[in-house]
Amino acid sequence: MGLTKLNLKAASAEGSSIGDPSLTSVDSHGVAAVHAYPQVSLARSWNSPSGNFVEQSLQYFLFACALSSVLTTFGIVFILLKEMSGFFSVVSVWEFFTGTQWFPLLSPARFGVLPLVSGTLMIALGSCLIAVPIGLLIAIFLSEYCPRGFRVILKSALELLAGIPTVVYGYLALTFVTPQLAKIFPQIEVFNALSACIVVGIMIIPTIASVTEDAIHSVPGYLRDAGYGLGMRRYQIVSSIVFPAAISGFVASIILGLSRAIGETMAVTLAAGASPKLTFNFFESIQTMTAFIVQVSQGDTPAGTIEYQSIFVVGFCLFIMTLGTNLIAQFVVRRIHHRI
Amino acid sequence: MGLKSIISTSHLSVAYGDKVAVEDVSLEFESREVSALIGPSGCGKSTFLRALNRMNDFLDDVRTSGQVIFHGQNIYDSKIDPVLVRRRIGMVFQKPNPFPKSIYENVAWAVRKFGFKENEVRERVEVALKGAALWAEVKDRLKSSAFELSGGQQQRLCIARAMALGPEVILMDEPCSALDPIATAKIEDLIAELKEQFCIIVVTHNMQQAERISDRTVFFLNGKVIESEATSHIFNRPREELTKNYLTGRFG
Known part of the structure; x- marks a missing residue:
């Protein structure tokens, strides 16, 4: 009985519709018995109390953090390359890499x-x-x-x-x-x-x-x-x-x-x-x-x-x-x- | 002290800090004999075993008193070089611990350090691997990594490695506890063969194993020796009530 109540509570918290509330009944012997399980939604929902929202947003946040390092690297390489193209339009690559005077x-x-x-x-x-x-x-x-x-x-x-x-x-x-x-x-x-x-x-x-x-x-x-x-x-x-x-x-x-x-x-x-x-x-x-x-x-x-x-x-x-x-x-x- | 005994202890006690792990143990071990040390976990049997070739030296806060007599000398005497002791009293550990080297090098390494020439080293490696019943399985791949071997093969490699140095005593600390039954059976057969050449002292938590492989069984409890008798004797008619209770599984 206690278990059933718990299930019902969990189900309502999940925001799903609750099935027939009279799921427990007393059988012919007068013993409380569970005839059917309450309907519990197992579908994904972003605001479920199990922390789906937290999980999702954390995942995106972490992804953004990881992405920032990739973007920074590419950004730096891009700036370096941009300035380099100006340099190498004046100085030849050959002179740069083989010249012995700086x-x-x-x-x-x-x-x-x-x-x-x-x-x-x-x-x-x-x-x-x-x-x-x-x-x-x-x-x-x-x-x-x-x-x-x-x-x-x-x-x-x-x-x-x-x-x-x-x-x-x-x-x-x-x-x-x-x-x-x-x-x-x-x-x-x-x-x-x-x-x-x-x-x-x-x-x-x-x-x-x-x-x-x-x-x-x-x-x-x-x-x-x-x-x-x-x-x-x-x-x-x-x-x-x-x-x-x-x-x-x-x-x-x-x-x-x-x-x-x-x-x-x-x-x-x-x-x-x-x-x-x-x-x-x-x-x-x-x-x-x-x-x-x-x-x-x-x-x-x-x-x-x-x-x-x-x-x-x-x-x-x-x-x-x-x-x-x-x-x-x-x-x-x-x-x-x-x-x- | 019996004439045949090759290594013996006299009032040997070992303590870690305040905890006495081995208390006043006097035993004799003979050549060409397998002795099994049995007892519940924490009874001091492994500590005792490691005391026999001074492997406890590497643990912090260990105090050893009493004597271990090997070749008439107390190995705990300050004049004794423990390294030379370990060259004559080899050890095989609970978990197979081959070096991250080739199968050949695992056996050859220590032999070479003793100053043998490479052709002698090769010979010794072959003899040791044959002695450890591993030669047939590895002779075509001596150069491959020891980690490619199965657990049982690795343990036999460790036995070969110890044998190659020509020790007189081989100590084995639960050598089969990490192995499956088939590998265990092979190691047990090997122990029976090695008995012809060495004094073997095996710690085991497995009473049936002790009964199968040993000539003599020593029962440890709380750091003390309760009974030390011929194996057939101890398993059939134990003298002590405690031994009987342990062997019949009253406690463990």
Whole structure:
């Protein structure tokens, strides 16, 4: 009886018509019995109390949120392409990609992007050379060797390192790292790629360490047990079992670090200077793609000029480079997984 | 201490923090014999097993007292290198845990680390895989991933992996609990064969399994050994009332 009442209530709440109200009756033995079920509407209705409206609108809202990121990406690419078409109507694509001189603000202007690309690559590779080994070793120490008390300290130190504003790294490079380097290498310039590599390297250590540590940490304990059960030492288990199992995370961390180094702006602008040069001498001043964009954006270059348009082209190249690294990362990670 | 006993414990106790998991256990295990450790969940049988090759060292807050004598030496002595102990006392775990490597490499890896040359490694891998009754099934695909094997095959691979190092004792922690009945039967047959070469100590929650595979059965309850007897004896005429009640399913 109670159950039947509940059903009827639910049915009316659904806004559907209720069938014969006298659904319960007393049978010949005088026992209350249900002869038929009340009619309950199972049809879709947008305002049902089960939250259909909420569900629907939430779905549209979430879809709109997701769509906004897609639209933003296309919007940015569209603007970049629009400004680029103006640029390439004056400068030939060939000259842009093969030219070894980049003097956009001089007259006659030269728009060969290679010096900027080399500058960016120097910083990206140089800083990874510093950050990848250190980050990996920190990750291994943290997950396999670190005593529990020290782990907390080390992790917070890394988080702190990641929280330092990049501009601080920039002037530290200029006012601290370069003078120290000058003691060892007297020929070093005031603005130089090496000090920028060092600080950008320090900057991306937390990224590499924490992503790699997560990957190592997620290697199941039973694999370690298996290794110990075979009488292996910890370093053997770490190097032959745990690290190979975590390698996709390690590769991902390198790529993340690389992307960050490529996109890094403030520290390299301050530390490495603004002399676009096709060089691989780390003691010299160079200019990265990002530093060039800062230089032009900060100056009073009028919109619509070729110099102004050049930053969009350089920006687009940066975009392609980071996209490229991410795609390579995905490919590598998939290959590794496939092999295992 | 019997002359034949290869590994024995003397007043062995293991505690996690305040909780005593194994209390004052003195047992002897002999070569070429299968011993089954039975008892309800949480009775300390797995903890005891892991104490025999110092696998408990990796758990936090574990205190072990008493002795485990292997080759006349207490393996908990401060002079002992636990790694060398584990090389002679192998272990097979509850869940098959092959490495994410090829079938061949799963067995070869540890062998190679002991400094064997590659042709010797190959030989040992083959002998171990044959010993674990897996060779016929995998000899044509040694290079494929161990994860392509079925659960039962993976567990036999883990047994092969332990055997390849030539241990004297193999500890098995509920080796069939993740397997289906057919795979379980194969592992049980394998244990019967391995008995010819090794001292095997198996933890099992399955009393029928203990009866089928073991020569001797040790009944644990609340961290203590209630009874340790020849299997035929313990299943037919248990000395202790508690053992009888457990074996007849009064509690579990």
